[in-house]
Amino acid sequence: MFSNYRLSDGYYDEMFAPGNQIRPHYWPIASQLSRMPFDHLVQRQATMVRQMIKQGITFTLYNSDDGQSLERTIPFDIIPRIIPEPEWQYLQSGLKQRITALNRFIHDIYHRQDIVRAGLIPREMIVNNTYFRPEMKDLDPPGGVYCHLSGIDLVRDRDGRYYVLEDNLRTPSGISYVYKNRWLMQQYFPELFFTCHVSNIDYGLQAFLSSLRSVAPRDDRDPTVVLLTPGCYNSAYFEHTFLAQEMGIDLVEGRDLVVCDNKVYMRYLGGRKQVDVIYRRIDDDFLDPLAFRPDSLLGVPGLINAYRAGNVTICNAPGTGVADDKAIYIHVPDMIRFYLGEQPIISNVPTYVLQREEDRRYVLDHLTEMVVKHTSLSGGYGMLIGPQAGREELDKFRQLIIDHPEQYIAQPTLTLSTVPSLAGDQIVPRHVDLRPYIMFGRDENVHILPGGLTRVALSEGSLVVNSSQGGGSKDTWVTSP
Amino acid sequence: MLLSINHTTDYRYDGPASHSVNEIRLHPRDNHRQRCLRFTLTVEPECQLFHYRDYFGNHVYSFSVNNQHRALTISAAGLVETTDVQPEMTEPHDLAGQLAALADCRSQLAEYLSFSRYTEISRQQCHQLLADAGPERASGLLGWLENLTGYIYSRFAYQPGLTTVHTTVTETLALGAGVCQDFAHLMLAVCRSCGIPARYVSGYQCITDLNTACTAFAQASHAWVEAFVPGCGWVGFDPTNNCMINWRYITVATGRDYRDITPTRGVYTGNCSQTMAVSVDVRRC
Numbered sequence: 001m002f003s004n005y006r007l008s009d010g011y012y013d014e015m016f017a018p019g020n021q022i023r024p025h026y027w028p029i030a031s032q033l034s035r036m037p038f039d040h041l042v043q044r045q046a047t048m049v050r051q052m053i054k055q056g057i058t059f060t061l062y063n064s065d066d067g068q069s070l071e072r073t074i075p076f077d078i079i080p081r082i083i084p085e086p087e088w089q090y091l092q093s094g095l096k097q098r099i100t101a102l103n104r105f106i107h108d109i110y111h112r113q114d115i116v117r118a119g120l121i122p123r124e125m126i127v128n129n130t131y132f133r134p135e136m137k138d139l140d141p142p143g144g145v146y147c148h149l150s151g152i153d154l155v156r157d158r159d160g161r162y163y164v165l166e167d168n169l170r171t172p173s174g175i176s177y178v179y180k181n182r183w184l185m186q187q188y189f190p191e192l193f194f195t196c197h198v199s200n201i202d203y204g205l206q207a208f209l210s211s212l213r214s215v216a217p218r219d220d221r222d223p224t225v226v227l228l229t230p231g232c233y234n235s236a237y238f239e240h241t242f243l244a245q246e247m248g249i250d251l252v253e254g255r256d257l258v259v260c261d262n263k264v265y266m267r268y269l270g271g272r273k274q275v276d277v278i279y280r281r282i283d284d285d286f287l288d289p290l291a292f293r294p295d296s297l298l299g300v301p302g303l304i305n306a307y308r309a310g311n312v313t314i315c316n317a318p319g320t321g322v323a324d325d326k327a328i329y330i331h332v333p334d335m336i337r338f339y340l341g342e343q344p345i346i347s348n349v350p351t352y353v354l355q356r357e358e359d360r361r362y363v364l365d366h367l368t369e370m371v372v373k374h375t376s377l378s379g380g381y382g383m384l385i386g387p388q389a390g391r392e393e394l395d396k397f398r399q400l401i402i403d404h405p406e407q408y409i410a411q412p413t414l415t416l417s418t419v420p421s422l423a424g425d426q427i428v429p430r431h432v433d434l435r436p437y438i439m440f441g442r443d444e445n446v447h448i449l450p451g452g453l454t455r456v457a458l459s460e461g462s463l464v465v466n467s468s469q470g471g472g473s474k475d476t477w478v479t480s481p
Numbered sequence: 482m483l484l485s486i487n488h489t490t491d492y493r494y495d496g497p498a499s500h501s502v503n504e505i506r507l508h509p510r511d512n513h514r515q516r517c518l519r520f521t522l523t524v525e526p527e528c529q530l531f532h533y534r535d536y537f538g539n540h541v542y543s544f545s546v547n548n549q550h551r552a553l554t555i556s557a558a559g560l561v562e563t564t565d566v567q568p569e570m571t572e573p574h575d576l577a578g579q580l581a582a583l584a585d586c587r588s589q590l591a592e593y594l595s596f597s598r599y600t601e602i603s604r605q606q607c608h609q610l611l612a613d614a615g616p617e618r619a620s621g622l623l624g625w626l627e628n629l630t631g632y633i634y635s636r637f638a639y640q641p642g643l644t645t646v647h648t649t650v651t652e653t654l655a656l657g658a659g660v661c662q663d664f665a666h667l668m669l670a671v672c673r674s675c676g677i678p679a680r681y682v683s684g685y686q687c688i689t690d691l692n693t694a695c696t697a698f699a700q701a702s703h704a705w706v707e708a709f710v711p712g713c714g715w716v717g718f719d720p721t722n723n724c725m726i727n728w729r730y731i732t733v734a735t736g737r738d739y740r741d742i743t744p745t746r747g748v749y750t751g752n753c754s755q756t757m758a759v760s761v762d763v764r765r766c
Contacts, residue, residue, distance in 0.1 A: 116588075124591035134536035134741075258500055260547045261529050289748050290502055290543075301748035302502035305543045309531055 001034050001041075001427065005420055008429050012160045012417040014081055025084040025479055028195040033079075038425070045078040045422055048184045052076060057180050058238050074177060075472030077421045080185065080192070081432060081454040085480040088199075088450065091162065091436065094345035095152055096446045097336060099438045102167060102323050104339040106146040109322065110136045120334045129328070130376045131170075131321025133284060135291055135304055141317045142215045143442035148279070148315035149175070149208060151435045151452075154346070156417035163349045163414070165433060167332070169324040170316060171281050174453045174473075175437045176239040179205075179246070181453075181475040199450035199478040204437075209247040211441030215313045216276040223276035226250045226266060228257070230282050230298045240281050254282070259302030262309040277313045278303075284318045326375040326409050327353075349414060354405040363410040364398060370410045372397050385463060387413050416463055419474065421456060431457045433465050434476065451476035482728040483518075483766040484687050486559040488702075489759070490745050496753030497549040503747035506734045507557040508540035509684070513714075515732060519560040526550050537741060539734040555745060560766070563728045568623060568716045579622040582711035583676055590709055592737055593678035599738040602650050602670035610654075610671060622677070622710050626718055627725070629671060633664050634723035646739060661704040662739055664720040668706045669738065678709040682717065683742040684733040687763045701761040702744075707735065731763070 007013050007020065015026045022030050033041065052058075052073045083091070108114050109126050116123045126132055151172035153165040182201055186193060209225065216223030229240040231253050244251035250266065257275065258265050265272040280287065286296040291304035306312045322328065330351050333344045352359040352370075363370055367386050374382035384397040401408055418429035436452035454474040455465035465471040488507060509517040520540075522530060528544045535541050546553060587594065596602070611617075614632035616625040638658040646662065650670045653663040665681055672679035686703040705719040705726065717726030734742035749755075 123588040124594075127591050128595040137536045258547070259502055260500075260545055262531050262543070262545075290504055290746060294746075294748075301500070302543070302545055305504070305531060305533075308533060 001036065001038060002030065002420065005427055005429070008418060010158055011415050011429065011431075012156050012158055013429055014156075014417055014419045014432070016420075025082050025481075029080070029082070029192055032192060032195065041078060041422065042425075044188055045076070048076055048078065048188050049073065051184060051188075052180070055180070056238060057177070075458055076181065076184065077430070077456055077458070077472055077474045078185075078189070079420050079422065079427070080475040080477050081419050081434070082196075082477045082479055083434075083451065085199075085478060088478040091154070091346070092448050094162075095436055095438055095448055097340065097342060097345050098152060098164065098167070098332065099147060099150060099440055099446060100444055101336040101339045102150075102169060102332065103145065103147050103440055103444070105335045106169075106317070106320055106323050107144060108339075110319065111138060115335065115338055118338060120338055121328070121331050125327060126322060129322045129325055131284070131319065131325060133319030133322075135308075136317070136319040139308055142217050142310075142313050144444075145215050145315075145440055145442065146317040146320050147323075147438075147440050148211060148215070148317075150316070150438050150440070151175075152438060154434045154436070155349070155414050158415045160417070162346055164332070164346050165349055165414075166326065166329060167324040168435075169320040171283065172435070172437070173236040173239055173281075174435060174455075175449070176242040177473050178437070178449060178451065178453050178476070179242070181473060185475045196477065197480050199480075201449055201451065204439075204447075204449040205243070205246045207447045208439050209249070211439050211445065211447065212277050212279055212315060214442045214445075215315065217310050217313055218276055220276065224250075224266070224273060225277040225279065226252045226257075226275055228252055228254065228278050228280040228282055228300075230254075230286065234281070236281065243279075249279075254297070254299045257300045257303075259300060259306050262302070262306045262311055264300065264303065264306050264312045275312060277315060279315045284321065287314070287318060321376075326373055327406075330409070349411050352410040354401055354408050354410060359410075360401065360405055364401065367394055367398060369413055371413050372401065372408055372410045375407055375409060383464075385413065388461075388463075413463070416457075416465070419454070419456065421458070421474075423458070423460075428460070430460075431463050431465065432474065450478040482563050484561050484563060484685075484731060485764055485766050486557070486561065486685055486731065487760075487762045488557040488559075488685075489761075490555045491758045491760075492553040492747075493756050493758075494551050494553075494749075494751060494753045495756075496751060497551060498553075498749045498751035498753055498755070499547060499549045501546045501550070501553060501747055501749035502543070503545070503553075503555075503745065504541060504543045505555060505557075505745045506535075506539050506541055506683070506742055507555075507559075507744055508542070509559055509561050509731050509733050510539065510735070512732060514566040514726075515561055515563045517559060517561050519558075521558050523554075523556045523558075525552075525554040525556075535741075537734070537736045539736070539742065549751075553747075561731050563731060565728045568710065568713045568725070570621070570623070570712055574621045574712065576617060576619070576621055576625060579711050580676060583678070583709070586678065586709065586711070587676075590678035593680045593709065594673050594676065595737070596670070596673060597738045597740070599649055599666045599740070600670040600673065602654075602667075602674055604674070606651070606654060607671055607674040611675075622708075623713070623716065626672075626677075626708050626710070626716070629668060630718040630720045630725075631723050633668055633720035637664060637667070639721060646743075661719075661721040665704045665706050666738060668718065668720050672706070672708050680707050680715070680735050681738050681742060682707050682732055682735050683739075683744060685731040685761065685763045686719075686722075687729045687731070687765065689762070689764045701763045702759070703730070704739075705730070 151168040264275045288303040370386040372384040416431035421430040439447040454476040616628035640658040707715040736742040
């Protein structure tokens with residue numbers, strides 16, 4: 001089955017070492033897959049995709065060109081991405097370190113700003129950041145938790161080293177696909193799990209619910225936790241319904257909640273009930289028309305003052321976006337040293353700051369080798385991939401960088417690692433990244449879902465894995481021998 | 482000088498309104514030239530008030546009226562003691578030296594140097610305005626700011642009803658007219674373009690004794706600008722009246738622009754429309 005598999009030069013392959021040697025953690029499934037007729041594999045994958053459509057596991061693409069949006073399934077690839085346990089231990093300690101530092105950073109910038117006083121981050125970069133919320137100053141979220149659930153994107157370079165590509169601390173999506181991918185694999189390819197010891201993810205959402213309950217403001221044995229969604233037109237609505245069902249909490253829209261004397265109540269047939277914790281999947285701007293955008297119809301008027309009065313917990317806290325901005329990203333290694341007194345376990349991707357003249361000149365001279373990103377956009381929007389860009393696009397970004405150097409950063413084009421994937425009638429290497437999901441609770445208690453979401457760029461040579469740009473996903477295993 | 486304030490905001494609805502959630506900034510601040518001796522706030526229908534200080538140190542009260550109602554009245558009454566404080570330069574100064582000193586404050590006052598939707602101004606527009614105004618003819622920064630204040634006063638017509646609370650600097654420039662809020666935003670935009678930290682001030686101006694025959698009550702609510710002058714601190718300028726701030730001015734709230742200090746803000750539920758009547762009375766005691 002893998003006899004025709006051709007490694008791409010200069011990339012790290014997760015399954016094959018140079019010389020087409022299968023890496024030991026892939027031995028069990030390699031031997032199983034090799035015994036299987038190729039068309040069976042194709043049929044099984046087709047079955048899984050049909051199931052996804054049946055179950056409504058979808059994602060909505062926004063198309064800026066014609067304003068139309070398109071609901072579709074996230075393409076699924078049947079060959080899992082496997083991370084051996086020792087490697088996962090290393091990643092886990094690195095992620096734990098990073099999220100702890102980030103959470104302390106957010107607390108610090110909304111309180112004493114010690115890191116600014118220490119001269120590590122310019123104050124203007126924080127207070128004039130699009131995602132900085134003055135409303136959060138001196139506010140103390142229960143348990144000191146800001147980032148209840150975050151996703152930190154990792155990539156592997158050609159030498160197999162992991163790097164942090166970006167932090168997602170606002171309302172990262174995708175965790176539902178981790179579960180759906182696993183269930184599809186367990187249902188339609190159970191024999192693969194017979195020979196491999198795959199870390200269980202079943203308790204992950206219970207752990208998340210426990211950590212949400214742990215930050216309830218009232219000393220109540222049974223706090224009411226809800227998931228606040230913008231509604232069924234949101235791209236991740238499927239995920240919102242999934243999470244609410246799995247955790248057994250109410251799925252609500254802004255109009256279902258009402259604030260009365262700075263307490264939040266949920267309306268339901270026959271009465272109302274006080275809400276203690278809101279896991280929100282609405283952006284800060286739309287959360288409360290009284291505090292933020294006055295034209296927002298999605299939010300709950302008065303919510304921020306209820307939060308300020310200490311009567312409700314908002315998860316993730318408003319204003320966390322200031323720490324996942326791409327311009328702040330550069331300073332995360334400094335944060336780790338400053339708050340924890342440790343060296344970063346997982347490094348950042350080397351990044352050019354375009355306001356520095358030297359960096360800017362270098363980037364403009366090597367634009368075809370660079371990835372250029374807008375500092376406050378995500379999901380692959382507002383991005384240039386130098387090696388794949390046409391002349392016109394390169395010129396456009398050259399001008400944007402010259403006009404607004406502070407709005408962009410540049411990184412050398414990464415050589416994302418590859419995993420064998422099914423493409424038509426053959427198995428070929430496709431580029432992947434990894435988004436582990438990190439839950440952060442009271443007393444800096446960290447729980448990381450084993451594995452996470454592997455996103456795969458399904459067209460040949462493509463390095464863009466974002467679901468919003470048509471990327472697919474794979475089941476992700478942490479295995480012990 | 483002892484000044485009393487009576488500020489009533491009266492909302493009427495042409496149908497039943499409910500779940501009205503509000504936030505108000507009407508409580509005068511204490512600062513180096515004024516002291517708020519008394520402040521009372523009454524809301525009808527009766528409700529609980531929640532008080533906090535916002536990012537800029539302003540007093541904020543929030544409350545909700547959840548039961549159905551057809552009217553909402555917010556009455557603020559205050560007693561404030563003000564003084565005339567003339568800005569005093571503690572060190573010898575020249576414009577270039579002061580601008581250089583401001584560069585050291587960039588970080589600490591970054592909020593007051595950035596642009597918002599209200600205060601966005603293009604390099605070209607600012608250049609043009611400065612060429613006409615010629616504020617640099619003054620010897621120091623205070624004079625520079627006075628010249629700019631005078632220019633805005635003489636060049637733009639005070640014309641109520643032409644602009645709204647959403648009007649931007651670009652629109653004001655095109656209209657050549659506006660009210661105190663527009664002139665304040667314009668002055669902020671120019672100051673910030675030149676690297677001078679500047680903030681929006683909302684408050685009252687006591688004018689009842691100036692012309693007792695004409696009680697232009699609504700005009701007592703006012704907005705002006707404070708700019709940061711090295712060696713001197715925050716100094717107030719009123720481009721609407723072409724003067725510096727004196728005992729007639731009561732500061733209520735300061736912020737980056739109008740959005741930070743909106744005196745009354747609310748959201749309600751109900752299939753009905755709202756009319757608002759405001760009366761403001763500020764007098765010497």
